[in-house]
Amino acid sequence: MSALGSVQALLPTATQVGSPAINIAIFAAFVIVTLGIVIRAARNNSSAADFYAGGRAFSGRQNGIAISGDYLSAASFLGIAGAIAINGYDGFLYSIGFLVAWLVALLLVAELLRNTGRFTMADVLSFRLRQRPVRMAAAISTLVVSFFYLLAQMAGAGGLVALLLGIDAKSGQSVVIAVVGAIMIVYVLVGGMKGTTWVQIVKAALLIVGAAVMTVWVLAMFGFSLSALMGEAVNNSTIAGEKLLSPGLQYGKNTTTKIDFLSLGLALVLGTAGLPHVLMRFYTVPSSKQARKSVEWAIWLIGIFYLFTLVLGFGAAALVGPDAIKAAPGKANSAAPLLAFELGGEILLGLISAVAFATILAVVAGLTITASASFAHDVYAQVIKRGKVSADGEVKVARITALVIGFLAIIGGIFANGQNIAFLVALAFAIAASANLPTILYSLFWGRFNTRGALWSIYGGLISAITLIVFSPVVSGKPADPVTGLSPSMITDATVDFHWFPLDNPGIVSIPLGFFLGWLGTVTSKERSSEAKYAEMEVRSLTGAGAEKAVVH
Amino acid sequence: MSSTETDKDGNVTSTYAEVQQSAEFADLRRRFRRFVFPMTALFLAWYFLYVLLAAFAPAFMAIKVFGNINVGLVLGLGQFVSTFAITIIYVRWADREFDPTAERLRAQIEGEGA
Numbered sequence: 001m002s003a004l005g006s007v008q009a010l011l012p013t014a015t016q017v018g019s020p021a022i023n024i025a026i027f028a029a030f031v032i033v034t035l036g037i038v039i040r041a042a043r044n045n046s047s048a049a050d051f052y053a054g055g056r057a058f059s060g061r062q063n064g065i066a067i068s069g070d071y072l073s074a075a076s077f078l079g080i081a082g083a084i085a086i087n088g089y090d091g092f093l094y095s096i097g098f099l100v101a102w103l104v105a106l107l108l109v110a111e112l113l114r115n116t117g118r119f120t121m122a123d124v125l126s127f128r129l130r131q132r133p134v135r136m137a138a139a140i141s142t143l144v145v146s147f148f149y150l151l152a153q154m155a156g157a158g159g160l161v162a163l164l165l166g167i168d169a170k171s172g173q174s175v176v177i178a179v180v181g182a183i184m185i186v187y188v189l190v191g192g193m194k195g196t197t198w199v200q201i202v203k204a205a206l207l208i209v210g211a212a213v214m215t216v217w218v219l220a221m222f223g224f225s226l227s228a229l230m231g232e233a234v235n236n237s238t239i240a241g242e243k244l245l246s247p248g249l250q251y252g253k254n255t256t257t258k259i260d261f262l263s264l265g266l267a268l269v270l271g272t273a274g275l276p277h278v279l280m281r282f283y284t285v286p287s288s289k290q291a292r293k294s295v296e297w298a299i300w301l302i303g304i305f306y307l308f309t310l311v312l313g314f315g316a317a318a319l320v321g322p323d324a325i326k327a328a329p330g331k332a333n334s335a336a337p338l339l340a341f342e343l344g345g346e347i348l349l350g351l352i353s354a355v356a357f358a359t360i361l362a363v364v365a366g367l368t369i370t371a372s373a374s375f376a377h378d379v380y381a382q383v384i385k386r387g388k389v390s391a392d393g394e395v396k397v398a399r400i401t402a403l404v405i406g407f408l409a410i411i412g413g414i415f416a417n418g419q420n421i422a423f424l425v426a427l428a429f430a431i432a433a434s435a436n437l438p439t440i441l442y443s444l445f446w447g448r449f450n451t452r453g454a455l456w457s458i459y460g461g462l463i464s465a466i467t468l469i470v471f472s473p474v475v476s477g478k479p480a481d482p483v484t485g486l487s488p489s490m491i492t493d494a495t496v497d498f499h500w501f502p503l504d505n506p507g508i509v510s511i512p513l514g515f516f517l518g519w520l521g522t523v524t525s526k527e528r529s530s531e532a533k534y535a536e537m538e539v540r541s542l543t544g545a546g547a548e549k550a551v552v553h
Numbered sequence: 554m555s556s557t558e559t560d561k562d563g564n565v566t567s568t569y570a571e572v573q574q575s576a577e578f579a580d581l582r583r584r585f586r587r588f589v590f591p592m593t594a595l596f597l598a599w600y601f602l603y604v605l606l607a608a609f610a611p612a613f614m615a616i617k618v619f620g621n622i623n624v625g626l627v628l629g630l631g632q633f634v635s636t637f638a639i640t641i642i643y644v645r646w647a648d649r650e651f652d653p654t655a656e657r658l659r660a661q662i663e664g665e666g667a
Contacts (some may be wrong), residue, residue, distance in 0.1 A: 089614075089625055093607060096632045100600045103639055107589040234621070246615035246625050247607035258608040265604040269597070284606030291649060299640045303633055535573040542581060543572075543655045545662035 012110035019346045020166040024173035031183055034202055034358075038187050038195035045262050047551060048391040050120040051398060052373045053283040055551035058197060060290035064297020066197045066297045067281050069204030071098075071272075072305055072335075073363040073426045074156045074356060077207060079304070081339075082332030084313020086322050088233070088244030090251055091313055093261075095306035102302065103191030103438075104273040106295040107371075111288035113279060113446050118548050121279045122378040125439050128533035130451040134381050137458040139378040140493030141435045142276040144462060146371040147412075149277070150364060150405075152424035154181070154413025156333065158361050164353040174414045181410035187365045188372070188402045189350055196365045199283060203362040204510075206355045208301060211308040214352070214411040217343050218315035226311070244317065260503045264426060269505040269506030271429030274436030277370040286550035315339055317429050349392065364409060372401035379425035423474045423490075423504065427465065434461030434514035442518050444541060450529045461514030468506035570621045572662055587648060596639055603628055 049055055058066070078097065083091030117123035122138035156176060161167050161176045187195055222229040230245055237244050251261035277548045282291045316325060318336040319342045328334040340352040361512060376398035381389045442449040469475065477497035478489040487494040503509075541548050606614060607625065613624030643645050 089629075092626075092629055094605075096600075096603070098628055100596065100632060100636055104593070105634060107593055107643060135646070138579075182634070204655050227622050230621040245621060245623055246611050251608065252611055261608050262604060269600055289648075289652065292644060296640055296644050299636060303637060307633065363571060368634060442613040485581065532570055536569040538582070539569045539572045539658070539662070540576075543659040543662065545569075545572075545659040 004305075019350070021165070022024045022346050022350035023164050023353045026350045029104075030206075030354050030358050031361075034199045035183075035186070036201065036228055037198045039192035041194040041198050041219060042190050042192065048119070048377075048395050049548070050194065051395045051552050052377065052476075053371070054192070054194040054197050055547075056284060056286050056548060057194075057550045058284045058290075060285055060293025061297050062201060063197070063281060063285050063290070063294040065204045065301065066200035067278065067298040068301040068305065069200030069207070069276060069359075069362055070281060071302055072204065072207055072359065072361050073158070074153060075423075077304075077309070077359060078156070078160070078333040078336050078356060079209075079425075080309045081312045081316060082325065082335035083250075084330050085316035085320070085335040086240075086311060087242060087250040088237075088314075088317070089247045090249050092310055093247065093251075093265070094268070095309060097258055097265050098272070098300070098485050099303050100308055100490055101269045102295060102299045103242075103279070104270065106292070106299065108444070109273045109279070109440060110282050110291045110295050112289040113440070114282045114285070114288045114539045114542045115547045116284065116444075117281070119283055119377050120374050121276050121436065121440070122374065122382075124383075125454060125536050127443065128529050129443070129454055130463040131450075132386075134451060134454050135378040135382050138439070139374045139383075139456050141431065141458050141462050142372055142374040144466075145274075145276055146367045146374075147405075148424045148431070149275075149428040150367045150371075150409050151362050151412045151416055152428070153360050153367070154409050155416035155424075157357075157413060160333065160353075160356055160360070162336060162401075163328060164349075164356070165304065170417065177413045177417065178410050180357070181364070181406055181413065182363045184368065184535075185403060185406035187361070188368050189399055193369055194515055195454060196362070196369050197281075199362045201354070203358045204301070207359060208305055208308075210352055210355050211305060211312065214309045214340060214343060214348075215308040216427075218311050218319070218339070221319075222255050222343070229311065229314050229318055232319075236318050236321045238323065240322065242305065256502050260505055263503050263508035264382075265503075265507040266424060266511055267430040267433050267505055268510060270433035270437050272432075274432035274440060275428070276374065276432075276436070277366050278469075279367075280370050280373065283548070287543050292390075312336055312339060313453075316404055319343075325518075349497070368402050368405050369410070371405050372398045374402045412451035426505055427469050430469075430505060430510060431462055431465045433507060434465045434510035435459075436461075437511075437516045438514040442522070447531075447534045447538075448485055448522060448529070449518070450522050450525050450527045452525035453518045454528065455519075456521030457514050457518030460517035461510055464513050465506045465510040468501045468503075468509060471499050472501045472503050472504055472506065475499065483552070552553075572658060577654065578658060581651070582643065583618070585651060588651075592639060592643065596660070597636065599635060600632065603632055 031385055080091055080095050113124050121142060124135040125138045136390060157177055157180055161173045165176065165177060167173055176380035187199055218229065222232065234242055234244050237254050239379060240249055243249050251257045282294065285291050285294055313335065316339040320338045325332065325335045325338060330339060337352055341349040346451055380397045380518045381387065381394045435458045437460065438456045442453060473489060476489050476491045477499035478487045480487050486492040576612060614623060616624045618627055
C-alpha cells in the first residue's frame with residue numbers, strides 16, 4: 001500500500017481533478033429532473049402490468065433507448081474506454097462481443113419471448129413445463145445473475161466517488177453509496193417499471209450525446225484521422241508501444257490466456273440474450289413488432305456508442321497517457337473522466353461524472369425491479385401461493401422485495417467497495433449464457449423439451465459456472481505483484497491458493513455443459529411435455545395470438 | 554379448446570392445435586426457421602473466426618493496411634458493419650415477409666373477422 005501511496009503522491013494532478021462542487025451540483029440536477037419525471041410517470045401506476053412492465057405502453061424506439069441505457073452500464077462506458085486506453089486492441093474486443101450478442105436477442109429471443117410471456121423469464125420457461133420447479137429454478141438463476149451484476153455496479157460506485165467527488169475516506173464513500181442506493185429505491189418504489197424506464201431513457205440520451213461530443217472533439221484534435229490518433233496513443237504508451245494496436249496485449253501471453261479469451265468471447269456473445277433485466281424490457285412494449293423495433297434501436301445505439309468508446313479509449317491513451325490513468329484512484333475506470341477533464345476542464349468532467357453516476361443509478365434500478373419481479377411474481381405468487389394471490393398483493397410483495405434488495409445492494413456495495421470484483425459482470429454473463437439461454441432456446445424451439453431438461457440445464461449451468469469461478473485464478477492464486485506483494489486475485493493474500501481451474505472465465509466449459517444437460521435431462525426423462533401446450537406456445541410465439549396487450553388508461 | 558369454437562363476440566375462432574397443423578402455419582414456421590437459423594450460424598461463425606484470429610494470429614491482425622490502421626481494426630469494424638447489416642436485412646424481411654402471414658393467423662385465432 002505504501003508503494004502505491006507514494007506513486008500517487010508523485011502524481012497529484014491525477015488524484016484530484018475537477019471541482020467536486022460542480023460534479024455534485026450537476027448530479028443533483030440530474031436526480032431532481034429524473035425524480036420529477038418518475039413522480040409524473042407514477043400517476044398511473046396501479047396494476048401489476050404497470051409496476052412490472054410499464055403498462056406495456058412504451059414504443060419500440062423508447063424501449064430501444066432504454067435498453068441501451070440498461071446495457072451501457074458503468075462497466076461498458078468507463079470499463080471499455082479504460083480497457084482500450086491501457087490494453088488497446090484487447091479492450092476493443094470486449095465491445096465487439098457485447099454488440100454481436102444482440103443478434104441472438106434479435107433473431108431468436110426477443111419477439112418470441114414477448115409473445116409468450118407476461119413479466120419474467122420464468123413465464124416463458126414454465127409455459128409448457130411443470131410450473132413450480134421450473135419457476136423456482138428460473139427465479140433463483142435470475143436472482144443470482146441480477147445480484148452479481150448489482151454488486152459489480154455498486155462496488156464501481158465507490159471507486160468513482162473517490163475520483164469524482166474527492167472523497168478518499170472509506171466512511172465518506174460509504175455514505176455516498178448509501179445515498180445512491182436510497183435514490184434508486186425511491187425510483188423503483190415510486191416509479192415502478194415506467195419510472196425506471198424514463199430514467200434509463202434520459203440517462204442513455206445524456207450518455208450517448210456526451211460521448212458523441214467528446215468523440216468529435218478528440219477526432220478534431222487529430223484532424224479527423226483515426227490513424228493519427230492511434231499513432232499518438234502508441235507514442236504515449238511507453239510500455240505497450242506498437243503492441244497497443246493489435247490483439248494480444250492482455251490475452252496473448254500464453255495458450256491458457258488465449259483459451260481464456262475464447263471463453264470470455266463465448267460468454268459475452270451468448271450471455272446478453274439470457275440476462276433477465278434485458279429480457280424483462282421486452283415486456284414493456286405492446287407487441288412483438290415493437291419488441292423487434294426495440295432491439296433494432298438498441299443495436300444501432302449500442303454499436304455507435306462502442307465506436308465512440310474506441311475513439312475515447314485511444315484518445316485517453318494519447319492525451320492523458322496510460323501511466324497517469326493507472327495511477328489515478330479509479331485506475332482504468334478513470335480514463336474517460338480524465339479525458340473529459342483534459343478536453344473541457346471542470347465543466348465537461350462534471351457532466352461526464354454526473355452521467356457516470358446516473359448510469360450506475362439507472363442500471364441498479366433496472367436490476368432491482370427485475371429481481372423484485374422475479375421474487376414476487378415467480379417465487380411468492382406461483383411457487384408459495386400457487387397462483388392464489390391478487391395482483392395487488394403480488395405488487396405489494398414486489399415493492400417490499402425491492403426495498404430489501406436495495407438495502408442488500410447498499411450493504412454489499414459498502415463491503416465490496418475497493419474489492420476487485422469487476423469479474424462479477426463477466427460471471428453474470430457466463431451464468432446467463434450457461435443457465436438461462438439453453439432453456440430459453442430449448443423451450444421455444446424444441447417440442448420434446450421437458451421439465452427435467454430445464455432443471456438440469458438451469459441448475460447445472462448455474463452451479464458449474466459458480467463452482468469454476470470459485471476455484472479459478474480470479475478468486476485465489478494469481479502470482480503476487482512484485483511491487484506490492486499482493487495477488488491480483490480477489491483474495492489478495494498470495495499464500496492462499498485453492499484454484500484448480502486454469503481460466504478466469506468459466507464459459508467455455510459451463511455453456512456447453514448447460515446445453516448438454518438440457519438435452520440429456522430431456523431424453524432420459526419419460527415425461528413428455530403436453531402437445532397441446534407446445535402447439536399453443538409455438539403458435540403464440542410466432543403469430544402473437546393471445547399475447548399480453550398494453551394497459552389502457 | 555379441442556375443436557373450433559366461438560368467442561364471446563360470436564366470431565369463429567381456430568384452436569392453437571388446428572393452426573399448428575395448418576399448411577399456412579407450417580409454411581410460416583419453415584420460412585422463419587430458414588431465415589433465422591442460417592443467419593445465426595453465419596454471424597456466430599464470423600464472430601468466432603474473428604475471435605480465433607485475434608487470439609491465435611495476432612501477427613496477421615497486426616499487418617498495416619494504411620497508416621496505423623491494421624487488419625485487426627478493419628476486421629473488428631467489419632463485425633460492426635455485419636451486425637448493422639444483419640439487423641437491417643432481418644427487420645426488412647420480418648416487416649415484409651413474416652408479419653402479414655403472422656398477422657393473418659393471429660386474426661384467425663382471435664376471431665377478428667376471420
